[in-house]
Amino acid sequence: MSPLARWRTAAFAGGAVSAILTLAAAHAAATRAARTFAERSAVTVAGYLALVTPVAKGRSGYDLPQLLIQARALVTLPGWTPQVEVYHGTAPLVHGTAAPLTPADVERLRRDEAIAWVRGAAVAPLFDPDGWGVVGAVSVRAPHLGPRWFGWWGLAVLALALALAGAAARAIGVESSAPAKAFLRYRAAALLLGIAAYADARVAARRAIDRWLTDTRALVQEAAATPERPALADLAGLLGRGELVPGDSGSAAPRRRSVGGVFLASVPVRLGPGRWAELRVPVGDASGYALLFGTLGLALLGPALVWIAAWGQRATRKPRxxxxxxxxWAFVAPALCHMAVFSAAPLLLALYASVHRWDVADPGTPFIGLANFTRLVRDPLAWISLRNTACYALYVPVTMALALATALALPRRAWSGGAIRGLLLLPYVCSGVAVALVWEWWCEPYHWLGRPGTALPALMAAAVAVQLGYQVTLFHAGLEAIPSVYADAARVDGAGAWRRFWRITFPLLEPVTRFVFLTGVVGAFQVFTYVYVLTEGGPLHHTDTLAYRAYQVGWERLEFGYAAAITVCLCLVLLVVTRAQVRQLAREVGRA
Known part of the structure; x- marks a missing residue:
């Protein structure tokens, strides 16, 4: 086989592997949805049986004949879909010929008191009427929520992607515009394959939720029809993460809507004549976006591998x-990995958390759209924090003026100038916490940090003291880079010191000035250490900044979704503030 044929074969193999991985990801997501349905259904059925089965007379367990009747009545409920089996001890009750549980399985349920998987079915423990011991189990088999792999339209997209992958592989080594067109068509087909795989998996997840809602509605209505007529709170105990709230009649089909910023799937439940409730469960789980990005990423892996193969085929002809x-790339890779792990990944996580209700008290992370941002706009403390942050950033031009004046006044080449610049730089290179503690000790006799009118200026003064040496160093480097011939020529022409500064020195310092201003503003908007150590946002929120506000919401109130929304808005503010400066700085560097 020729080298070109090997590259083409490797490219097509990469495309095929990418397609297989995409299908596997979609199949795994559908399987996970089916298993979640089985686990939820098993827990719900176990709770239903515990609620409706009477207690045996003179004993602590259930009335076994009644338990048998209730278990076998499950499969007769209208619209019932789960493949369910109920066990008393190890003996099956619904289907007498079903395989019994082993004593080891029952012992594990009693020990763990959690769902176990036995022979492809979710097995939930059935507790005694007092809720202390495990007397049996409920088994629900994971259903098939769609085609075993792909529907006919999905298979058509798969065939198209493989065909275009082969065409792109054959175009490797061709010296014309054909390879670019073939790669473009293959990328489009791969993207379509990823979307198709995601759609199949999401359909399976939707069917799982709809099935659980309709099956649970049948159980709740059956329980409500018993002579004991359980209270709404008792019926709600069957639902796990779902909830049962007072409602009204409506269409029997499940529907989806937003309630309080959370997307819910719900069905109406008839509890009796004129008595209606609504059974609902969150549907905006975290897996939706992860699945979308996962299937698209795996599908686009094929075009990436084909492109790498094409590049490798061209590069092997030029060894140097x-x-x-x-x-x-070996030198750049560590920096790229560092940026991906410590910059890109946290940013993506913040974007994800900002559109979810991420609360430690809530085990789920339901999608709530822009609810966190709406809350942020209506939060008066957020606007106070933004105002304080903007006021705090005013120290930057003050520090720049002082730093430039100091850099001009100090001797540039004498040892005394270097010594003074080194002393001024010490606060900048020291720990921020240590500097804050020294500043607190220095301000304590004057009570500046405890007064609303002086707390923020005291923080700004601390920032000036810390940043002054850093900016003096930068301005000194900028002044050293200016050729002396310009000033000498102006001096010969009769220009005074003030005129030489404004006409020659300051314009030539413009790139340094813009850089100092840009970095200073970015640092000012991110201020946290001084606020945390010195004032904790007080007094009366007069030093509460955006960064400290995000910390309070996230780590003191544990509302990580809202805290992420604050950080995203902070990033947007910084982008707006710095965009023009960055573009101007890039133009200055380009001219240089």
């Missing part, structure tokens, strides 16, 4: 180019 490229 190949060595230089590999060496360059």
């Amino acid at each position: 180019y190949l060595r230089e490229t590999v060496a360059a």
Whole structure:
């Protein structure tokens, strides 16, 4: 086999593996939805049986004949879909010929008191009427929520993607515009494959929720029809993460809507004549976005591998180019990995959390859209924090003016100038916490940090003291980079010191000035250490900044979704503030 044929074969194999992985991800998501349905149904049926089965006379367990009747009546409920089996001890009750549980399975249920998987079915413990011991189990088999792998339309998309992957692989090594067109068509087909796989998995998840809602409605209505007529709170105990609230009549089909910013699936439940409730469960789980990005990423892995194969085929004909490229990427890779892990990943996590209700008290993370941002706009403390942050940032131009004046006044080449610059730089290189503690000790006799009118200026003064040495160093470097011939020529022409500064020195310092201003504003909007150590946002929120507000909401109130929304807005503010400066700085660097 020729080298070109090997590259083409490897490219097509990469496309095929990418398609298989995409299908596997969708199949795994559908399987997970089916298993979740089985686990929920098993817990719900166990709770239903515990609620409606009477207690045996003179004993602490259930009345076994009544338990048998209730268990076998499950399969006769209208619209019932789960493949359910009820066990008393190890003996099956619904289907007499079903395989019994082993004593080891029952012992594990009694020990763990949690759901177990036995022979492909979710087995939930059935507790005694007092809720102390395990007397049996409820088994529900995971259903097939769709085609075993793909529907016919999904298979058509798969065939199209594989065909275009083969065409793109055959285009490797062709010297014309055909490879670019083939790669473009393959990328489009791969994207369509990822969307199709995601759609199949989401359909399976939707069917799982709809089935659980309709099955649970049948159980709740059956329990409400018993002579004991359980209270709404007792019926709600069957639902796990679902909830049963007073409602009204409506269509029997499940529907989806937003309630309080949370997307819910719900069905009406008839509890009796004129008595209606609503059974609902959150549907905006975290797996939706992860599945979408996962299927799209795996599907687009194929075009990426084909492109790598095409590049490898071209590079092998130029060994020097190949060595230089590999060496360059080897040097860049650690920095890229660092940025991906410590910059890109936290940013994506913050974006994800900002549109979810991420609360430690709630085990789920339901999707709530822009509810966190709406709350942020209506939060007066958020606006106070933004105002304080903007006022705090005013120290930047003050520090720049002082730093530039100091850099001009200090001797540039004498040892005394270097010594003074080194002393001014000490607060900047020291720990921020240590500097804050020293500043607190220094301000204590004057009570500046405890007064609403002086607390924020005291923090700004601390920032000026810390940043002054850093900015003096930058301005000194900028002044050293200006050729002396310009000032000498102006001096010969009769220009005074003030005129030389405004006409020559300051314009030539513009790139340094913009850089100092840009970095200073970014740092000012991110201020946290001084606020946390010195004032904790007080007094009366006069030093509460956006960064400290996000910390309070996230780590003191444990509302991570709302805290993420604050940080996202802080990032947007910084983008707006710095965008023009970055573009201007880039133009200055380009001219230089």
